[in-house]
Amino acid sequence: MAAELTPLAISVLALLKEEPMHAYEMYQLLVKRHTHWLVKVRPGSLYHTVERLARQNYVRATGTEREGNRPERTTYELTPEGDVALTRRVETGIEEYVHEYPLFPVVLSEAHNLDADDAVLRFRSRIVDLERWVTEIDEALAGARARQVPEVYWMGGDYLRTQLTAERDWLVTTIERIESKDLEWQPRNTQ
Numbered sequence: 127m128a129a130e131l132t133p134l135a136i137s138v139l140a141l142l143k144e145e146p147m148h149a150y151e152m153y154q155l156l157v158k159r160h161t162h163w164l165v166k167v168r169p170g171s172l173y174h175t176v177e178r179l180a181r182q183n184y185v186r187a188t189g190t191e192r193e194g195n196r197p198e199r200t201t202y203e204l205t206p207e208g209d210v211a212l213t214r215r216v217e218t219g220i221e222e223y224v225h226e227y228p229l230f231p232v233v234l235s236e237a238h239n240l241d242a243d244d245a246v247l248r249f250r251s252r253i254v255d256l257e258r259w260v261t262e263i264d265e266a267l268a269g270a271r272a273r274q275v276p277e278v279y280w281m282g283g284d285y286l287r288t289q290l291t292a293e294r295d296w297l298v299t300t301i302e303r304i305e306s307k308d309l310e311w312q313p314r315n316t317q
Contacts, residue, residue: 131215133165134175139184139212142204146188149176150199160266164282176202184208230293242304242311249297256294263287 131139141152149172156167179185185202192198204212237245263283270280277284303309 131211132175134167134171135179135184136212136215136219137161137165137167138172138175138179139204139208142185142202143209143212146201146203148191148199148201149173152176160263160283163263163286179208182207182211184211238312245311246301246304249301253294253297256290256297260287260290260294263290 137156138152141147141155147155150169153167153169153172156162156165156172161167176185180187180202183205185208186205187200188203190198190200240248263286267280267283267287270283300309304311
């Protein structure tokens with residue numbers, strides 16, 4: 127059963143392992159900790175995930191509170207079953223490679239449909255975007271270091287930074303190869 131935990135479900139269970147909280151509090155904490163760089167976090171999907179985890183008996187409601195005119199907020203806690211599921215999913219996620227299907231390799235393999243100059247222009251634009259992401263991650267990691275957050279808590283951010291810089295460096299090299307004609311660019315079929 128642990129294998130069916132989505133990345134967002136893993137994040138929710140991990141938060142509840144720290145302490146009981148309501149879904150909006152989870153959302154705020156995930157954003158504050160920059161987990162939204164690693165996991166797609168939307169309030170609606172977070173609430174849906176919490177409800178699904180409750181049906182699976184991985185979390186349970188401990189109470190409901192209301193502040194002023196705000197909607198009721200249900201506080202959840204991690205169950206022993208949820209703790210086991212979290213541990214098992216982290217273990218299998220670390221030891222087993224899962225081939226995922228991101229968009230970039232797909233569009234990259236179809237880049238030959240663009241003229242070389244157009245492809246290079248778009249690669250350069252992506253490099254700018256990647257550099258912005260790396261800068262943001264660097265700032266967040268520096269903040270974690272300054273607050274003396276142990277490195278084990280921000281390894282995911284460091285891994286993401288490494289991936290982004292590798293992609294950026296690969297793109298820089300690819301542009302150089304296209305411009306030097308080392309990478310022969312076939313003109314697109316104009317039929």
